[in-house]
Amino acid sequence: MSPSVITGIGRVERPPSAGEDWFNVAEELGGRGYKYLPPGCHYLLAATRRAIADHDGFETTTAERRGLAVGCHSVLAPLYREVAQAVLTGDSSGISPMTAPFFAVNALAGRLAEERLIKGFTLTTTSPRVAGLEALEVGTRALAAGRCAVLLAGVTEQLGSDAGAVAMVIEDRDTATTRGATIHGTCRTRTGFVPAALAATADGPMVVAAELRGLAASLGVRTPLPTHLVLDGSAVGLAAAAAARGLGRCVLVDGADQGCLTAMSLVADLIADGGEHLVVSATDTGNLALAHIGPGADDRG
Amino acid sequence: MTEVVVTGIGAVSCLGTGVAALTSAMAAARVVLPEPVNDPPARLRMPLIHRVTEEPPGTAEWGRTGALAVVASREALDDAGLDPAVSGRIGVVVGTCLGDGVAAREGLPTFRAAAAVGDLLGRAGVNISVSNACAAGGFALSMAADLIRAGELDVVIAGGADSYSRVGWACMDRMGALDPERCRPFDADRRGTVLGEGAGMLVLESSAHARARGARIRARLAGEGWSCDAGHLTAPEPTGAQIERAMREALGGRAEVGCVIPHGTGTAHNDRVESRALRAALGSRLDEIPLYSLKPLVGHTGGTSAALGAVAAVTLLDHGGVPANVPIANQDPACAVHLPREAVSLATPRVLVNAYAFGGNNSSMLLERAA
Numbered sequence: 001m002s003p004s005v006i007t008g009i010g011r012v013e014r015p016p017s018a019g020e021d022w023f024n025v026a027e028e029l030g031g032r033g034y035k036y037l038p039p040g041c042h043y044l045l046a047a048t049r050r051a052i053a054d055h056d057g058f059e060t061t062t063a064e065r066r067g068l069a070v071g072c073h074s075v076l077a078p079l080y081r082e083v084a085q086a087v088l089t090g091d092s093s094g095i096s097p098m099t100a101p102f103f104a105v106n107a108l109a110g111r112l113a114e115e116r117l118i119k120g121f122t123l124t125t126t127s128p129r130v131a132g133l134e135a136l137e138v139g140t141r142a143l144a145a146g147r148c149a150v151l152l153a154g155v156t157e158q159l160g161s162d163a164g165a166v167a168m169v170i171e172d173r174d175t176a177t178t179r180g181a182t183i184h185g186t187c188r189t190r191t192g193f194v195p196a197a198l199a200a201t202a203d204g205p206m207v208v209a210a211e212l213r214g215l216a217a218s219l220g221v222r223t224p225l226p227t228h229l230v231l232d233g234s235a236v237g238l239a240a241a242a243a244a245r246g247l248g249r250c251v252l253v254d255g256a257d258q259g260c261l262t263a264m265s266l267v268a269d270l271i272a273d274g275g276e277h278l279v280v281s282a283t284d285t286g287n288l289a290l291a292h293i294g295p296g297a298d299d300r301g
Numbered sequence: 302m303t304e305v306v307v308t309g310i311g312a313v314s315c316l317g318t319g320v321a322a323l324t325s326a327m328a329a330a331r332v333v334l335p336e337p338v339n340d341p342p343a344r345l346r347m348p349l350i351h352r353v354t355e356e357p358p359g360t361a362e363w364g365r366t367g368a369l370a371v372v373a374s375r376e377a378l379d380d381a382g383l384d385p386a387v388s389g390r391i392g393v394v395v396g397t398c399l400g401d402g403v404a405a406r407e408g409l410p411t412f413r414a415a416a417a418v419g420d421l422l423g424r425a426g427v428n429i430s431v432s433n434a435c436a437a438g439g440f441a442l443s444m445a446a447d448l449i450r451a452g453e454l455d456v457v458i459a460g461g462a463d464s465y466s467r468v469g470w471a472c473m474d475r476m477g478a479l480d481p482e483r484c485r486p487f488d489a490d491r492r493g494t495v496l497g498e499g500a501g502m503l504v505l506e507s508s509a510h511a512r513a514r515g516a517r518i519r520a521r522l523a524g525e526g527w528s529c530d531a532g533h534l535t536a537p538e539p540t541g542a543q544i545e546r547a548m549r550e551a552l553g554g555r556a557e558v559g560c561v562i563p564h565g566t567g568t569a570h571n572d573r574v575e576s577r578a579l580r581a582a583l584g585s586r587l588d589e590i591p592l593y594s595l596k597p598l599v600g601h602t603g604g605t606s607a608a609l610g611a612v613a614a615v616t617l618l619d620h621g622g623v624p625a626n627v628p629i630a631n632q633d634p635a636c637a638v639h640l641p642r643e644a645v646s647l648a649t650p651r652v653l654v655n656a657y658a659f660g661g662n663n664s665s666m667l668l669e670r671a672a
Contacts, residue, residue, distance in 0.1 A: 063531065073410060077405075078408065080406060080411075081406070081408040086471070091345065092471045097476070102472075103399070104398055104399075104469075106437075106659065107660050109660060111534060114533075114534070114661070117531050122529050123444075124431065124660075125431055126431070127412065127430040128412065134430070138444060141447060141448075147527060191427065195423055208425075218453070
């Protein structure tokens with residue numbers, strides 16, 4: 001199988017100055033069947049529609065050969081709080097039947113699978129902050145293993161200003177070329193982990209640096225490259241910031257209050273840029289991720 | 302293709318800590334009644350739980366779900382005779398449906414069980430959290446196998462963990478999916494499931510790595526199947542077509558199976574559809590293949606269930622027998638499966654483990670005795 005490429009991208013993201021009601025459900029999704037879904041589901045469905053329209057050909061793949069990987073972490077936090085409150089003030093009959101299934105976070109992917117007849121598989125990844133990049137990683141690994149012929153991968157988030165979704169359609173290069181698809185670029189991702197307690201020791205920066213170098217090596221990345229960091233102020237984040245200087249010129253995005261959308265939005269921006277970049281994300285739990293973004297001509301697997 | 306083997310298993314459930322507690326209860330085959338949920342402020346109509354009675358160490362640090370995953374992982378690593386510090390390329394994949402219940406109800410980051418196991422290993426490496434609801438453990442094991450087959454890792458600690466979540470219990474209560482008495486899959490009078498807590502973790506290795514270090518190989522992961530119903534969010538697609546497809550993929554054309562550990566939740570639809578799909582996949586042979594229904598003993602442990610099913614499968618392969626099923630009053634005629642009430646031998650050393658989930662996620666795994 002040839003390396004995977006991105007042939008469709010869609011995104012919906014909360015504008016910086018927008019209020020809580022920034023997303024227009026009727027306009028993006030239509031009038032019926034969507035209103036009472038959680039916002040994170042709205043965002044994912046809308047971003048996917050845009051990605052599939054951009055890809056132009058998703059439905060030509062048989063349903064059983066379509067795969068889906070979605071990263072989420074805090075996207076349903078408001079719903080969880082509502083449900084928990086409902087059974088304090090009343091009983092479970094106070095929970096909306098429309099939203100009850102979403103106690104299982106994979107219901108977001110499930111709703112999308114229903115809409116797009118994705119019968120190959122769906123995967124929902126949930127590592128803190130890196131879940132979107134994690135979805136890219138596990139999804140493309142499943143694609144390479146032959147578990148699907150076309151992959152929808154994305155993220156949905158609702159954490160303060162980090163609200164919205166990014167979706168990508170991914171297929172192998174030969175298939176894309178044969179059908180004359182527009183190849184936006186490549187994104188190859190690996191996630192890793194360094195125990196937070198270890199990252200906080202004197203050896204921590206060295207261990208984190210070694211882990212990031214290992215992730216880069218596993219992707220065949222040739223540094224230095226412009227490196228974009230989505231980090232917080234944790235020991236892991238600080239160690240990752242120090243280690244990332246070894247990868248290239250760094251640009252820092254403060255990830256302290258960000259969920260898993262920021263890193264994926266950055267990936268989408270950089271794909272549009274057309275050059276070669278790295279994105280590094282890390283969080284206080286010890287989760288790390290490194291994504292290599294390449295132009296359409298990049299044929300590394 | 303790289304062969305993936307199981308070299309260690311670990312479990313914690315309402316039956317106690319350790320695989321021995323699980324197998325002892327399996328051998329006894331007695332009805333295990335759930336207890337009331339101990340969450341006084343929460344008003345649930347069906348407040349039952351199969352609770353892990355001992356507070357797992359590390360709860361304050363990792364949350365209850367993470368702590369359960371760590372307990373089971375410790376046992377699995379000991380069972381495998383594996384020292385993470387010197388075990389080559391090692392990673393973690395943990396499946397969880399609900400994550401940490403306390404964090405969830407506070408609207409805090411919830412899914413930290415995989416990171417907890419990473420902390421236990423104390424070293425850098427792959428660490429993946431997958432939340433495919435009640436099939437999460439099955440997907441975690443399969444994803445772990447894919448990492449080994451791709452040559453990225455030699456060893457993966459993989460499985461599932463879940464614990465009480467006010468949000469999870471309340472929503473299942475709202476959907477009318479809970480039984481007022483106990484979990485009784487395939488019973489004509491079943492009225493739903495009863496949720497439980499637990500963790501099941503396995504050490505998966507490439508067979509080359511396991512043999513090189515002289516490990517005891519407990520089982521071989523012979524096949525897995527994935528599919529998605531792409532239909533109703535909470536009810537299985539009535540024909541069971543995708544469930545059947547996942548089973549066929551796991552079976553990989555193998556004609557004989559010694560036992561099936563079904564998903565078997567006690568809900569009306571699941572048990573009926575699974576029975577139908579088993580018949581479609583296995584044909585008339587199903588009449589002779591014993592099913593071993595685990596959930597009457599441990600409850601429906603969410604993302605843990607497939608992993609505990611895999612742990613149970615390994616013990617069946619070890620012992621060469623299938624324990625008696627926990628008795629049910631009357632088997633539903635629409636669930637035409639063989640549920641032995643006495644222990645039987647494992648005629649073929651091969652066990653199929655099924656797990657299905659909200660969102661239409663389906664997974665099947667085939668474990669067989671290693672050569």
